[in-house]
Amino acid sequence: MWLGSLGSNVYSILLFSILSVVIFHMVPIRVRKMVLLAESLLFYGLCDLRFLGLVAGETLLSWYLGRKIEGSSAVHSESGRKSANILTAFGIAASVAILAVFKYEHFFAEAFSFTLAELVMPLGLSYYSFRIISYLADIRRNRRSAEPSLIGYAGYILFFPHMVSGPIVRSEDFLEELSGGLRWNPELAEEGICQIISGIFKKIVIADRIQPYVSTIFASYESYPAAALWLALFLNACYIYCDFAGYSEIAIGVTKLFGITCEPNFNRPYLAENMKEFWHRWHISLSSWLRDYIYIPLGGNRVGRLRTKLNVMAVFVVCGIWHGNTPMYLLWGIYHGILNILVPAGKKNSKKRFPGLRKALGILWVFFCSLFGWLLFRSESLTFLAGYVKHLFCLRSFSYSDIVSSILPFTGDMTCVAYFLTALVMLAVLAVMEIRDEIHQNAGDGKCLSRERVWRVMLLVLLSLMFGMVGSGSFLYANY
Secondary structure (H helix, E strand, C coil): CCCCHHHHCHHHHHHHHHHHHHHHHHCCHHHHHHHHHHHHHHHHHHHHHHHHHHHHHHHHHHHHHHHHHHHHHHCCCHHHHHHHHHHHHHHHHHHHHHHHHHHCHHHHHHHCCCCCCCCCCCCCHHHHHHHHHHHHHHHHCCCCCCCCCHHHHHHHHCCHHHCCCCCCCCHHHHHHHHHCCCCCCHHHHHHHHHHHHHHHHHHHHHHHHHHHHHHHHHHCHHHCCHHHHHHHHHHHHHHHHHHHHHHHHHHHHHHHHCCCCCCCCCCCHHHCCCHHHHHHHCCHHHHHHHHHHHHCCCCCCCCCHHHHHHHHHHHHHHHHHHHCCCHHHHHHHHHHHHHHHCCCCCCCCCCCCCHHHHHHHHHHHHHHHHHHHHHHHHCCCHHHHHHHHHHHCCCCCCCHHHHHHHHHHHCCCCCHHHHHHHHHHHHHHHHHHHHHHHHHHHHCCHHHHHHHHHHHHHHHHHHHHHHCCCCCCCCHHHHC
16 A cells, blocks of 8 residues: 555654644634645545546535435435435445445456456555445434534544554544534643654554564564564564554544544553453454444344344454455354353353452463464465464474574664664563553543543653654555
């Protein structure tokens, strides 16, 4: 996927966001909708001008269809319902078809035996397609009314902080706040700044620091000892989380600077006790979208036990297909579907013996499952997967030379030890903060978290200045 330097560099995005927020709050409230839309169009044009017409066309079409669906639904007759269903199906099918053409162009070219020049994935296509689908479906279900303002609706679909890697926000609260006139909210802005700083720490201090090592080991795993492969597997899980959660926090923080509330997209997923809970904490906006628009329409858990399990599997198959056009993504979805199906139904029994030990073992199990899930996610083929796993368990010995060979790829010279220790310390800082957040959240101790906020922000700013990586590392989930 091609991204302009603006869309692929965290510093460029932050600079653009700060300037946009300042300009947004300087203009009169009555024109802020138009200013926000103009800023989003400018962002998209600077990132990839080639597809600005496509996203503008999809936005205009879906807004028009939403109005027509509402009008047809208001006609209480069989013909009105039929017309509304046809319009909804057409709008959703159009969005899915456009998404499929760009994501699976190689598949279509092979299936229909024609030559097709390689298509470039338009920026944010998956994210704004999902927003369009949920908007049209909600109108048909009478969960919301059609947005009367094209400017407001386009501002929602094209909202630039969510364009690169989400989150997939729903239309109800966003459009309601936008219609009410967005004002500077000091409390919301404070939360937003803290989240931006936290996201920057995850992205430039941790994700960008460990990504080169992971890429090096995965590129030629046969050349390294098993210890290096295990370390790369561990760091790969940390990288995917810090890169994606880091961007999500930055995007949500910027959203709050505009005066718009936004729910978290991650909730410390590696502290989940089972894989079902993991998916309640990981990429929450996607998980909830799949639940509301695939799992529940299929019957959810209101059908028999077998059908419920099939519904769960269908959700994860779609999740895998959405992530990519290779069989490995499908296998990744099936893998997580099986792990979710195997989670026992029912609530946790607080009277079980050794609850602390059970919780710790559950967290370790989830992280272990995640390690191999992300290996599937990153594997190019079954051959690569089998080869990596084979070398992973070839731990015949563990010597000093193995340790050196495992750490050296960090820098390629003897500074690798300092680099390795720095990465571990930064991960330890993150782990301590997330464990403390989890404890305070479970105890309902919000005041303690508020008192810690200032010190935590100061620490993260200091660590980001001292250990942040300066470069143009792209965001992993900008490719989906």
